[in-house]
């Protein structure tokens with residue numbers, strides 16, 4: 001059996017967006033879900049992962065102070081850097097990569113880039129990304145598409161269907177996206193002079209500029225949603241309540257206060273009491 005070499009595993013949490021589709025006056029990364037703002041859920045997921053060694057948080061001037069206070073108050077000790085992002089998501093990724101290069105991060109470090117507004121990333125997804133980098137230089141969490149996807153084309157005043165890809169090949173991209181440091185740096189360097197290239201995620205930079213380095217898919221789930229507009233908040237609040245009730249039930253079972261079945265029933269009852277009215281439950 002070969003022993004894997006220990007390398008830094010660094011999470012980059014992108015929180016420098018302005019949330020134009022949500023409400024630019026109320027940054028969505030700071031909206032509270034239960035006892036933490038959305039960005040706090042994301043940072044906590046990486047803080048809690050035993051394999052993640054360091055965290056970089058990318059901010060803008062509007063959210064910086066509140067996020068720095070959150071990091072202090074919650075004792076998120078793995079956060080080593082808070083850096084200023086840029087106008088586009090890729091500018092924010094680039095700012096993090098160059099801060100990591102300045103800090104002397106080695107070429108084989110594992111870098112996990114995550115949207116701060118995907119608060120329900122699971123430990124399995126994080127572990128899946130980290131493990132996959134032992135076989136591949138790039139990976140992304142993605143969720144099988146249950147809808148059929150249409151590729152469209154613009155005919156002036158009307159969009160029409162150009163192509164219908166086979167659904168079994170279609171996935172919805174999520175985060176984290178994971179890369180060996182040298183791979184994502186090189187892909188970004190190669191893309192630097194292409195002003196027309198506007199990727200909405202980091203894996204595409206590798207797909208386009210380092211096509212010989214396959215990006216592996218790690219299983220995501222619909223729960224790993226992105227809070228994009230205000231319509232996403234009811235599902236996010238329900239999910240947060242579910243997770244909290246399950247955590248409390250697990251803690252009660254571990255402390256011997258309840259057996260497993262009673263703990264699960266208590267969790268279900270708590271969520272029903274909070275949200276049952278929304279689903280017509282008695």
Ligand SMILES: Nc1ccn([C@@H]2O[C@H](COP(=O)(O)OP(=O)(O)OP(=O)(O)O)[C@@H](O)[C@H]2O)c(=O)n1
Pocket residue numbers: 014015016017018019020021022029058085086087088089090091092114115116117118226227228
């Ligand atoms: N210049 C940017 C743009 C986005 N992000 C981050 O990338 C993630 C996904 O982006 P998105 O949902 O598009 O957030 P916003 O850019 O804030 O939203 P919008 O496009 O509606 O303005 C978010 O956590 C966001 O904070 C970032 O760090 N820097």
Ligand SMILES: C[C@](O)(CO)[C@H](O)COP(=O)(O)O
Pocket residue numbers: 089115172173174175200201202226228
């Ligand atoms: C990275 C991403 O979350 C994958 O779904 C998405 O592409 C971000 O895009 P956005 O336009 O910044 O929401």
